[in-house]
Amino acid sequence: MLRKVGYKDIKREVFNRIRQNEWAPGELLPGEVVLAAEFGCARATVNRAMQELSDDGIIDRRRKGGSRVKLTPVRQATFEIPLVKSEIESKGAIYTYQLISSIKEVAPLWLQKQLSLSAYTRVQHIQCIHYADDRPYQYEDRWINHNTVPLSAEFDFNTQSPNEWLVNEVPYTNAEVRFSATISDVKIAQALEMANGEAVFKAERTTWLSDEPVTFVTLYFVKGYEMLISY
Amino acid sequence: MLRKVGYKDIKREVFNRIRQNEWAPGELLPGEVVLAAEFGCARATVNRAMQELSDDGIIDRRRKGGSRVKLTPVRQATFEIPLVKSEIESKGAIYTYQLISSIKEVAPLWLQKQLSLSAYTRVQHIQCIHYADDRPYQYEDRWINHNTVPLSAEFDFNTQSPNEWLVNEVPYTNAEVRFSATISDVKIAQALEMANGEAVFKAERTTWLSDEPVTFVTLYFVKGYEMLISY
DNA sequence: AAGTGGTCTAGACCACGAC
DNA sequence: TCGTGGTCTAGACCACTTC
Numbered sequence A, B: 001m002l003r004k005v006g007y008k009d010i011k012r013e014v015f016n017r018i019r020q021n022e023w024a025p026g027e028l029l030p031g032e033v034v035l036a037a038e039f040g041c042a043r044a045t046v047n048r049a050m051q052e053l054s055d056d057g058i059i060d061r062r063r064k065g066g067s068r069v070k071l072t073p074v075r076q077a078t079f080e081i082p083l084v085k086s087e088i089e090s091k092g093a094i095y096t097y098q099l100i101s102s103i104k105e106v107a108p109l110w111l112q113k114q115l116s117l118s119a120y121t122r123v124q125h126i127q128c129i130h131y132a133d134d135r136p137y138q139y140e141d142r143w144i145n146h147n148t149v150p151l152s153a154e155f156d157f158n159t160q161s162p163n164e165w166l167v168n169e170v171p172y173t174n175a176e177v178r179f180s181a182t183i184s185d186v187k188i189a190q191a192l193e194m195a196n197g198e199a200v201f202k203a204e205r206t207t208w209l210s211d212e213p214v215t216f217v218t219l220y221f222v223k224g225y226e227m228l229i230s231y
Numbered sequence C: 001a002a003g004t005g006g007t008c009t010a011g012a013c014c015a016c017g018a019c
Numbered sequence D: 001t002c003g004t005g006g007t008c009t010a011g012a013c014c015a016c017t018t019c
Helices: A007-019 A032-039 A043-055 A084-089 A109-115 A162-169 A186-191 B007-019 B032-039 B043-055 B084-089 B109-115 B162-169 B186-191
Strands: A059-062 A066-069 A076-080 A095-106 A122-132 A135-145 A174-183 A199-209 A212-221 A227-230 B059-062 B066-069 B076-080 B095-106 B122-132 B135-145 B174-183 B199-209 B212-221 B226-230
Touching: A007 A032, A007 A043, A032 A043, A043 A059, A076 A227, A084 A095, A084 A122, A084 A135, A084 A162, A109 A135, A109 A212, A122 A162, A135 A162, A135 A186, A162 A212, A174 B174, A199 B199, B007 B032, B007 B043, B032 B043, B043 B059, B076 B226, B084 B095, B084 B122, B084 B135, B084 B162, B109 B135, B109 B212, B122 B162, B135 B162, B135 B186, B162 B212
Parallel strands: none
Antiparallel strands: A059 A066, A076 B076, A095 A122, A122 A135, A135 A212, A174 A199, A174 B199, A174 B226, A199 A212, A199 B174, A227 B174, B059 B066, B095 B122, B122 B135, B135 B212, B174 B199, B199 B212
């Protein structure tokens, strides 16, 4: 007698059958009860296996409708948004950081729109540079909403980068990130110590703490930067 | 009497306590048995809630060690890699596609390295353009391994884009994607109908079918393209 | 060695939604 | 309406890892 059948065994087996086209895209799979009988285990075990296949985007499940192989297996990648500091240190480089400016001001119009702020909302505008082994790595241009994070008006960002500080101060936020490519203008080129007119990888992130706008930041990465994702 | 406590209730409640610093980062949480007693439910229910919090990157769990709030709540974003066609159509635009060339050849040296191919491996080299409402959207430069996908040597890529064809032919692959920014050279600029020296968003994807190298593709997106991710 | 999470069971009830 | 997945239970055994 072999080992008891676990949900991972079932998951693997079902996935293999799908991969080998034994069960084709769009096809209705056997119900949980049937599979449980075939594998000689409880229905809960089959349920867990199928649930994970559903989470992984391999199958679709619907009550009464049963489980079907997805027509277009949409693979979804998960990637982490690390702290710049961690990102740099994980590459074996030494992280340093320099504050350029930190100013209290009234949110400009475009920022009001971007963060859905009411007029005259006060914000902290911070610009700084992150270095890896003393070479520019990322230029950060950030706006923090004073209403949501009042302490940002007082904190000395020479001490710690706004990136780190915010993660500790306001964890568990929701965010939206836009990645794009742009041409370096004079300011960015100078800050990142590269020529004007170079291609720059850019990320714009808007962050909320359950509906409350927290911060909007634009990140410019030095020439040659690559964002790697596996799935 | 309120409704029975479900795993989602427990998940939400535990998350709230963490968010409100009732349980601080690094702190040891009560064991499953204790929580089950508090919430008046079975341990399995608590287990599911905690398991999901672990998957979400909120807590760390270890046997005998118990569950702890993560020191740095690493939020992880999941995003889908859609078909170009679906991506364009989901924006309400009309998708068209044009094949530029499809050539059988021996893998060049850099590709041999990239895909870990043995020398003299034959590959299909395909270049094509994807259009949204008749405007260039993406330039695709792809290499397909004949050994892994023999049919690629015969298929007429005028009929269907290699992107679509491959997803149907070889689903369930593993991949690695590198995103970066680059400057448009003459070829790309012409294909995407934009000026030379513009910033281009670039994606390089390598794909395997369980250790067998399948394809390497470089995608150039038209000026102004943005990749959006929410989490 | 012992405690904690990981997993399984056999049975139950429920809710959604296809028919 | 009623079959299928969604979830819960109470109890059990196991595996990992820290003590």
